Amino acid sequence: PPQHQRLAFAFASQGDDGDEDFSLSQMPTHSQVQRNLERHSQDQLNQKVSELVQFLLVKDQKKIPIKRVDILKKVIREYRDVYSEIVNRAGRTLQQVFGLQLVEIDTKHHIYILTSDLPRAEGENLRRDNQTAKLGLLIVILSFIFMKGNSAKDSESPPAPHFPFLPPPPPLTPRFPGAVWEFLRRLRVQPGERHEVFGDVRKLVTEEFVRQKYLEITPIPLTDPPEFKYQWGPRAAKETTKKDVLRFVAKVR
Amino acid sequence: ENREDMLSSKSNRLTEALEEANKLFSGVSCAREAALDAQFLVLASNLGKEKANELHSEMTAFDSLAFAEDLLTFMGINRIEVEENDSDSEGISGGYLPSNAWHKLGEETEKYFRRAPSFHYMLGSFKSDPPVPRQRIERQKKTTGGEEKRAMPAQLKKMEESHQEATEKEVERILGLLQTHFKNDPDTPISFFDLVIDPNSFARTVENIFHVSFIIRDGFARLKLDDDKLPIIEPSKDEGRKDDHSAGARNQVVISLNHQEWK
Numbered sequence: 001p002p003q004h005q006r007l008a009f010a011f012a013s014q015g016d017d018g019d020e021d022f023s024l025s026q027m028p029t030h031s032q033v034q035r036n037l038e039r040h041s042q043d044q045l046n047q048k049v050s051e052l053v054q055f056l057l058v059k060d061q062k063k064i065p066i067k068r069v070d071i072l073k074k075v076i077r078e079y080r081d082v083y084s085e086i087v088n089r090a091g092r093t094l095q096q097v098f099g100l101q102l103v104e105i106d107t108k109h110h111i112y113i114l115t116s117d118l119p120r121a122e123g124e125n126l127r128r129d130n131q132t133a134k135l136g137l138l139i140v141i142l143s144f145i146f147m148k149g150n151s152a153k154d155s156e157s158p159p160a161p162h163f164p165f166l167p168p169p170p171p172l173t174p175r176f177p178g179a180v181w182e183f184l185r186r187l188r189v190q191p192g193e194r195h196e197v198f199g200d201v202r203k204l205v206t207e208e209f210v211r212q213k214y215l216e217i218t219p220i221p222l223t224d225p226p227e228f229k230y231q232w233g234p235r236a237a238k239e240t241t242k243k244d245v246l247r248f249v250a251k252v253r
Numbered sequence: 254e255n256r257e258d259m260l261s262s263k264s265n266r267l268t269e270a271l272e273e274a275n276k277l278f279s280g281v282s283c284a285r286e287a288a289l290d291a292q293f294l295v296l297a298s299n300l301g302k303e304k305a306n307e308l309h310s311e312m313t314a315f316d317s318l319a320f321a322e323d324l325l326t327f328m329g330i331n332r333i334e335v336e337e338n339d340s341d342s343e344g345i346s347g348g349y350l351p352s353n354a355w356h357k358l359g360e361e362t363e364k365y366f367r368r369a370p371s372f373h374y375m376l377g378s379f380k381s382d383p384p385v386p387r388q389r390i391e392r393q394k395k396t397t398g399g400e401e402k403r404a405m406p407a408q409l410k411k412m413e414e415s416h417q418e419a420t421e422k423e424v425e426r427i428l429g430l431l432q433t434h435f436k437n438d439p440d441t442p443i444s445f446f447d448l449v450i451d452p453n454s455f456a457r458t459v460e461n462i463f464h465v466s467f468i469i470r471d472g473f474a475r476l477k478l479d480d481d482k483l484p485i486i487e488p489s490k491d492e493g494r495k496d497d498h499s500a501g502a503r504n505q506v507v508i509s510l511n512h513q514e515w516k
Binding site: 134197 | 315317318319320321322323324325327328350352354355356357358359360361362363364365366367368369370371372373
């Protein structure tokens with residue numbers, strides 16, 4: 001249908017909006033938005049809401065949180081003056097039609113995720129992919145962190161960003177595993193080895209889970225050799241609770 | 254002296270001692286006793302701190318080894334094949350972990366998460382090629398017989414579905430039969446039922462009616478009712494067919510024939 005084609009085009013074209021600075025400008029206030037609504041027709045607004053809903057659904061596939069900057073640039077564009085109205089309506093649609101919640105996990109940088117309102121459906125015909133197995137690994141790590149008092153130490157970390165004027169980071173030497181990976185080793189998961197199910201596990205845990213905001217790995221200052229703190233990320237906090245994880249641990253024991 | 258006893262989480266000795274000290278303090282009148290009391294309080298608070306630490310460490314005396322073993326069990330580890338000298342020194346227990354182990358764990362995990370299912374289109378992405386248009390040839394109204402017969406095989410080649418070809422062939426065959434019969438014995442119309450009924454097969458009879466209907470539709474033959482009001486079939490002559498077209502004299506006929514009647 002033509003609507004779909006137009007949507008695909010809208011996502012494809014980028015980089016022309018160099019003039020507009022989406023990241024630093026102020027957003028209109030609530031009363032401003034209410035006034036601005038009169039400048040657009042209902043049809044136009046509904047169109048934008050639909051586009052935003054589709055955008056969010058597709059962006060959520062990889063579970064990488066969605067930035068407001070991207071929403072403004074790719075979908076909202078010239079409707080910036082009624083941004084909050086569009087987002088609110090999109091959130092309502094997601095909830096009423098899909099049973100999904102649009103949650104802001106970072107109110108400073110304005111980053112969103114989608115979570116589910118509904119209990120997980122059980123059944124044989126659900127899509128089978130690697131995501132389920134990864135979730136198993138994740139809850140193992142989350143429960144370990146929780147049982148250790150909400151943070152655990154380890155030497156494995158995401159690759160360090162390289163700043164131009166500082167000395168380059170030390171070469172990757174084999175690290176003595178800390179608490180987290182020592183625990184994972186007992187489950188036949190090792191950072192140095194290619195895993196049958198997860199592939200490069202170190203990358204999965206220290207990069208993918210971190211990027212998805214399931215885990216937070218922060219350096220502990222003044223430690224040598226460098227140690228890192230593993231904690232629950234904001235997505236984990238929204239998608240599950242400590243109580244649920246405790247129930248999981250209890251079920252397994 | 255009773256330090257161990259005091260530290261034990263199961264005992265309230267420390268609390269009792271504190272309460273006793275409290276009571277005693279009300280009887281204190283001179284400085285030396287107050288000093289003793291203060292000393293006691295310091296001791297008591299030290300013990301209290303240790304006891305609190307112990308409490309904390311009991312909670313985090315989380316047995317991760319046991320948890321790991323329980324997880325492996327949940328994932329379906331097969332421990333029967335454990336060897337005697339297997340790697341307890343390495344810290345990894347023996348046994349065979351099936352390939353769906355993590356998936357199994359993940360399925361249980363999903364119950365504890367409110368993760369939004371990933372959105373995927375059921376039908377996949379658009380194909381880049383447009384669908385091949387179906388080659389349905391409209392059956393032309395024929396005006397001359399001979400040429401038509403030659404033309405029909407050419408048309409046949411364009412048909413995609415093979416079952417349509419089979420139909421065509423049958424129709425042709427029946428038409429051929431009909432025309433041969435009339436060549437040999439013109440002016441004698443054939444009873445419709447004589448033509449189509451197969452005494453041995455009801456299904457075949459129905460097929461024959463189906464094929465004859467094409468012949469009639471295309472104007473190669475006509476159905477009429479004879480004096481007994483029974484249908485007869487005769488090939489159309491050329492002129493007749495032309496008239497048919499201009500006059501638009503075509504009718505729809507519904508014939509019903511069930512198994513009983515056929516018998």
